[in-house]
Amino acid sequence: MSPLPGQHNLQGSFKNKTASFLQWRENNRCTFHFIALIVFLCVLPLLEDSEAARVFTDVTLVILLFFALQAISQEVYIMVAGIFLVGITIILYALFYITNIGHFFNAAIVVTLVFFIMVSVAIFATVIREREIRRDTIIGAISVYFLLGLTWALGIMVLVIFSPGSFDIATSRTDQLVYISDYIGYSFSILTTTGNYNVAALTSTARTVMMFEMISGTLYIAVLVSWLVGKFLKERQAGQ
Numbered sequence: 001m002s003p004l005p006g007q008h009n010l011q012g013s014f015k016n017k018t019a020s021f022l023q024w025r026e027n028n029r030c031t032f033h034f035i036a037l038i039v040f041l042c043v044l045p046l047l048e049d050s051e052a053a054r055v056f057t058d059v060t061l062v063i064l065l066f067f068a069l070q071a072i073s074q075e076v077y078i079m080v081a082g083i084f085l086v087g088i089t090i091i092l093y094a095l096f097y098i099t100n101i102g103h104f105f106n107a108a109i110v111v112t113l114v115f116f117i118m119v120s121v122a123i124f125a126t127v128i129r130e131r132e133i134r135r136d137t138i139i140g141a142i143s144v145y146f147l148l149g150l151t152w153a154l155g156i157m158v159l160v161i162f163s164p165g166s167f168d169i170a171t172s173r174t175d176q177l178v179y180i181s182d183y184i185g186y187s188f189s190i191l192t193t194t195g196n197y198n199v200a201a202l203t204s205t206a207r208t209v210m211m212f213e214m215i216s217g218t219l220y221i222a223v224l225v226s227w228l229v230g231k232f233l234k235e236r237q238a239g240q
Contacts, residue, residue, distance in 0.1 A: 029070060030140030036067035037146050044181050058093055068119045078122050085115040106161045113154040120147040133231050141224050148220060152213045153180055153187035159209060166206040167199055191217035
C-alpha cells in the first residue's frame, strides 16, 4: 500500500528538519556542547537528595561526556582516545552499581578527570587555531572556562579520594563516596577568585591545588582577552 500524499509531505518535512539540525550541529559543535554543559550544571543541584537521584547524576555525567566527544570529533586520534575513556567510565560505573564497591566509583572519577582534561585542551586548541572569529568560536572559548571549573572540581574529588580530610567540606552523605555536586560551587569560587565559598583547604597539597586553580582561571581570562583582541585587530587590518 503506497503512502498518502500527506504522509510524503510529513516524512519529507521530518527529514529536512533532521538534516538541518544535523548540519547546524556540525557547524556549531562548541555551541551544542556548551548547551549540554549549562543544562548539566543547572539540573545537577536537583539530583542529590536520594540514591536514585545520584544514579541519574552519574547517567547525566556520562551523557555530557558523549556531548564532549561530539565537540572534539574533528580530531580522529582524540576522538578514539575519548571513546576509549568514555567506555572505561561506563564500565566502571556499571561495576560500581552491580557490586557496590566504592573503588570502582573512585576509578570512574579518575578516568573522567583524564577525559575532561583532554577535552578542555582539545577545545581550547581548536578555538585558538580558528582563523576567523565566529559565534561558535566565542562560545567554545566560554565553554572551556566552564570545563575548567568542572575539571578542577573532579581534581578536588580525586584529591579527597586519595587524601581524605584535605578540605573541610561537610556533606550529608552517609557513606564514604564524594559526588561532583559537592565540589562544583567550591571549584568555581576558586577559579573566579571570588573566594566566597565556605570551604577551607586543610593541607598544604590542597592549598597548592587551590593556588594553581586560581592561577589557571586568571591566566585563561588574560589569554582569551588577548587572543580576541589580536584576532579583532588582525581582521580589521585585513579589511582595510
